[in-house]
Amino acid sequence: MYDEAVWTKAKQRLAEYPDEVELTQAIIDKEFRTVAGQFKKHIKMQTEKQLKKTVDNKKAQTTKRAQLAAKKGLSGDTTQKKILKSLKEGNLGDALSFFKQQ
Numbered sequence: 781m782y783d784e785a786v787w788t789k790a791k792q793r794l795a796e797y798p799d800e801v802e803l804t805q806a807i808i809d810k811e812f813r814t815v816a817g818q819f820k821k822h823i824k825m826q827t828e829k830q831l832k833k834t835v836d837n838k839k840a841q842t843t844k845r846a847q848l849a850a851k852k853g854l855s856g857d858t859t860q861k862k863i864l865k866s867l868k869e870g871n872l873g874d875a876l877s878f879f880k881q882q
Contacts, residue, residue: 782819790815 790812794803801807866874 786812786816786819789819 790808793811793815794808797803797807862874866872
């Protein structure tokens with residue numbers, strides 16, 4: 781598709797030359813290079829735009845995950861606090877159940 785698009789556009793540009801102008805190989809090469817360069821520039825812009833969007837999305841997801849992990853780590857009792865709480869309440873079974881899980 782890319783080759784067809786370049787070919788079609790270059791032929792259109794060459795057709796715009798006046799009849800008195802002899803189309804040399806240099807002119808033909810120049811038009812094909814120009815058209816190909818325009819397509820490459822456009823494709824590069826689109827690729828960079830999509831890449832930036834993808835990277836921004838990944839950064840946002842990573843930030844969200846990190847925030848959730850930090851929040852989860854701060855909220856609630858830690859394992860040590862849970863064991864101490866169970867011991868203070870006299871619930872030795874719950875306090876020791878932690879060690880069974882390990």
